[in-house]
Amino acid sequence: MSLNVTELTEAESWEFLGLQDVGRLATAAASEPEIFPVNYAASNGRIFVRTAPGSKLAEVAVNGKVAFEVDQLGPELAYSVVVKGSAEILEHDDDLVDAEHTGLMTYQENEDAPKNVWLRISVSEVSGRRFVRVA
């Protein structure tokens, strides 16, 4: 058994990101790695994530470099896309309108702790790989 690995083009990587809705956001504030599973939306070359006010995610992601990974792993075929960029909290009305137009819901919709803070990742680099198992 072996495996063919091919690089995805940037367009293929974005197409894959558009099809999925859960990823993992990694941060490195003060050289301390953190990783968070998040719901996301990909739109116009940016990644949107919602979080709760004061969350650790918001604290460590803001104004820092982030890495973001989405994968789908099956027995015959797997995909993984990794994005690098920087995250910011959206504060301007027009940015928030953009973000809300993505229709992003979060897995954890909780009326007691609404995730009404929007993070936007401006992407500097995207890379993806496709793995195909061959006999």
Add this chain to the structure above:
Amino acid sequence: MSLNVTELTEAESWEFLGLQDVGRLATAAASEPEIFPVNYAASNGRIFVRTAPGSKLAEVAVNGKVAFEVDQLGPELAYSVVVKGSAEILEHDDDLVDAEHTGLMTYQENEDAPKNVWLRISVSEVSGRRFVRVA
């Protein structure tokens, strides 16, 4: 719709880690976050990962803090476990025997680029959450 979130105990978190085989390893070398999807094995409170010699994963993970995340997300029920610790490359024969006893296979078994370097994560902290959707 709302969601009940409960913290997993440390034992429940390790039980979950023992049932899965793919996670994401995040590093923060030089405050540059990186994230890698990896096959892993959990054994005796440690996490084992295989990689290829000279890989970027080996380079940035070694002797540094890492965060490692495993999740399973379904429509009704979701789990996520995050581990913090430090990674090292195994060099001593007895450590390698321990590692090989885990039986860990990698998704990408490639004879041209064998993943014969073992990383071991010594875990300092483990936390897990269970999400249950309720009507």
